[in-house]
Amino acid sequence: MSDSLDELKARINAFVEERDWQQFHSPKNLAMAMIVEAAELVEHFQWNTTEESYQLTPEKLEQVGHELADTFVYLLRIAEVTGIDLIAAANAKIELNARKYPAEKVRGSNAKYTAYQEQ
Amino acid sequence: MSDSLDELKARINAFVEERDWQQFHSPKNLAMAMIVEAAELVEHFQWNTTEESYQLTPEKLEQVGHELADTFVYLLRIAEVTGIDLIAAANAKIELNARKYPAEKVRGSNAKYTAYQEQ
Amino acid sequence: MSDSLDELKARINAFVEERDWQQFHSPKNLAMAMIVEAAELVEHFQWNTTEESYQLTPEKLEQVGHELADTFVYLLRIAEVTGIDLIAAANAKIELNARKYPAEKVRGSNAKYTAYQEQ
Amino acid sequence: MSDSLDELKARINAFVEERDWQQFHSPKNLAMAMIVEAAELVEHFQWNTTEESYQLTPEKLEQVGHELADTFVYLLRIAEVTGIDLIAAANAKIELNARKYPAEKVRGSNAKYTAYQEQ
Numbered sequence: 001m002s003d004s005l006d007e008l009k010a011r012i013n014a015f016v017e018e019r020d021w022q023q024f025h026s027p028k029n030l031a032m033a034m035i036v037e038a039a040e041l042v043e044h045f046q047w048n049t050t051e052e053s054y055q056l057t058p059e060k061l062e063q064v065g066h067e068l069a070d071t072f073v074y075l076l077r078i079a080e081v082t083g084i085d086l087i088a089a090a091n092a093k094i095e096l097n098a099r100k101y102p103a104e105k106v107r108g109s110n111a112k113y114t115a116y117q118e119q
Numbered sequence: 120m121s122d123s124l125d126e127l128k129a130r131i132n133a134f135v136e137e138r139d140w141q142q143f144h145s146p147k148n149l150a151m152a153m154i155v156e157a158a159e160l161v162e163h164f165q166w167n168t169t170e171e172s173y174q175l176t177p178e179k180l181e182q183v184g185h186e187l188a189d190t191f192v193y194l195l196r197i198a199e200v201t202g203i204d205l206i207a208a209a210n211a212k213i214e215l216n217a218r219k220y221p222a223e224k225v226r227g228s229n230a231k232y233t234a235y236q237e238q
Numbered sequence: 239m240s241d242s243l244d245e246l247k248a249r250i251n252a253f254v255e256e257r258d259w260q261q262f263h264s265p266k267n268l269a270m271a272m273i274v275e276a277a278e279l280v281e282h283f284q285w286n287t288t289e290e291s292y293q294l295t296p297e298k299l300e301q302v303g304h305e306l307a308d309t310f311v312y313l314l315r316i317a318e319v320t321g322i323d324l325i326a327a328a329n330a331k332i333e334l335n336a337r338k339y340p341a342e343k344v345r346g347s348n349a350k351y352t353a354y355q356e357q
Numbered sequence: 358m359s360d361s362l363d364e365l366k367a368r369i370n371a372f373v374e375e376r377d378w379q380q381f382h383s384p385k386n387l388a389m390a391m392i393v394e395a396a397e398l399v400e401h402f403q404w405n406t407t408e409e410s411y412q413l414t415p416e417k418l419e420q421v422g423h424e425l426a427d428t429f430v431y432l433l434r435i436a437e438v439t440g441i442d443l444i445a446a447a448n449a450k451i452e453l454n455a456r457k458y459p460a461e462k463v464r465g466s467n468a469k470y471t472a473y474q475e476q
Contacts, residue, residue: 003123005124007124008209008210011213019225019227024237024404028164028167028168031164031172032402035273036399038190039393040195042154045146045150045389049288049392051145053265056146057179062130064203065201066208068201069201069211070156072205075191084184086188088130088190089188090127091130092188094188101138106170108138109207112228148390151280151284155280155284158280161270162270162274164270166262166267224452241361243359246444246447253475254452256460257460257465259465261465263406265464268408272395273395277471278402279391284383287385289419291383294384299439299440304453306435307450307451309432319411322421322422324390324425324426325365325371327429329368331422331423334423335372341376345375345376
C-alpha cells in the first residue's frame with residue numbers, strides 16, 4: 001500500500017520531468033533553492049518577538065504553509081537525486097541525537113540546551 | 120494503518136517532550152534552526168562544480184544524509200507547532216505551481232526556467 | 239589617502255591570490271559561502287530570546303565577531319568579482335529605502351514596520 | 358578625516374533612528390534579516406552554472422548590487438548593536454586564516470581547498 005509521502009514524491013518527480021527540469025536539479029543547485037525557501041520562512045518571523053511568532057493570522061499561516069511546502073519539495077528532490085531515503089535518514093539521526101543528548105542530562109534548561117546543541 | 124511519516128513525527132515529538140524542549144520551539148526559533156541546517160547542506164557543495172555535486176563519496180553521502188535529516192526534523196517541528204499538514208500543503212503548492220509554470224511553456228530552457236522562477 | 243576598507247580589500251585579494259583560490263570564487267560559489275557564514279551567525283542566536291541576544295559573554299562576542307568577519311570577507315569578494323562598489327551600492331540602496339519607507343509613515347510601529355518591509 | 362565607511366555607518370544609524378526602528382534591531386532579529394538578504398543573492402545564482410554566474414546582464418548586476426547592499430547594511434547594523442569593529446574583526450580573522458591555511462600547503466587544489474575549508 002503506497003502512502004501519502006510516496007504519492008507526493010511521485011507527483012513531484014512527474015512535475016519536474018514534464019518540464020524537463022531534471023537538468024537543473026543538481027544537488028548543488030537544489031541545496032541553493034532549498035535555502036532560499038527556508039529564508040522566505042525566516043523572513044515571516046524576522047521582526048516578530050518569539051511570542052508573536054506563535055500568533056499567526058490565517059493569511060500569514062497560509063503563507064507560512066507555502067514556504068514550508070516549497071522547502072519540503074526541494075528537500076524531497078535532493079533526497080531523490082542523491083538517492084537518500086529521507087525517512088530512514090531522519091530515524092537514524094534521531095537515534096544519534098538521543099545518544100548525544102540524553103534526556104536526563106539536558107532536560108529543560110536553555111543554558112544546557114544551548115551548550116549541548118553547540119557541541 | 121499509520122504510515123512511516125506519522126511514526127517519524129510521533130517519534131520526534133516524543134524526543135522533544137522527553138527533554139522539555141517545546142519551550143524553545145517557537146516558530147521563530149525553529150525557522151532559524153532549520154535554515155542553519157539547510158546551510159550545513161549548502162556548505163557541502165559550495166566549492167563543487169555542478170558536476171562534482173553529483174559525485175559524492177560514501178562518507179560525503181552520509182554527511183549529506185545527516186543534514187537532510189536535520190532539516191527535515193525541524194521542518195516537521197515547524198509544521199507541528201503551526202498546525203500545518205505538510206503533505207497537504209505540498210500537494211496544494213504543486214497544484215499552484217502547475218498552473219504558474221505550464222509544462223508546454225517552460226519545458227527545458229534554462230532561460231525560460233529562470234524567467235518563470237523569478238516571477 | 240587609502241582608507242581602512244581599501245586596505246582590507248587589498249589584503250583579502252592578496253590572501254586569495256597567494257593561494258590561487260580565485261578559480262573557486264565564482265559569484266555562485268561565493269554567494270553560497272557567504273550564506274553559510276551568515277547561518278553560523280544565526281546559529282548563535284537561534285535558541286536565545288530577543289533579550290538574551292543582547293547579552294553576550296566575552297567568549298560569545300568573540301565568536302560573533304568571527305562570523306561577522308567571515309560574512310564580510312565573502313561580501314567583499316563578491317563585490318570584487320562582480321565589480322560592484324559596495325559603499326556606493328549601499329548608499330544608493332539607502333536612498334531607495336528612504337523613499338520607500340518615509341520616516342513619518344513608518345515610525346515605531348511593529349505592525350507598520352512589518353507591513354512596509356513585506357511590500 | 359572620516360572615511361566613506363564611517364559616513365555610511367552614520368547614515369544607516371540615522372535612517373534607523375528617524376524611524377524608531379532600533380527597538381526591532383536586536384542581534385537575533387538582525388541576524389535573521391541578514392540571512393534573508395544573503396538568500397536573495399543566492400536566488401540570483403541558483404539555476405546558473407558556475408560559468409553563467411560570471412556573466413551578468415546590466416539588469417541582473419543592478420539587482421545583485423541591491424542584495425549586496427542590503428546584506429552589508431544589516432552586517433553594519435549587527436556590528437553596531439554588538440559593538441564589534443568590523444574592519445578590525447576582519448583583519449584579525451584573516452590573520453587566523455593565514456595561519457590555518459598556509460599558502461604553500463593549500464595552493465590551487467580544489468580537493469585540498471575543500472579539505473582545508475572543512476576542518
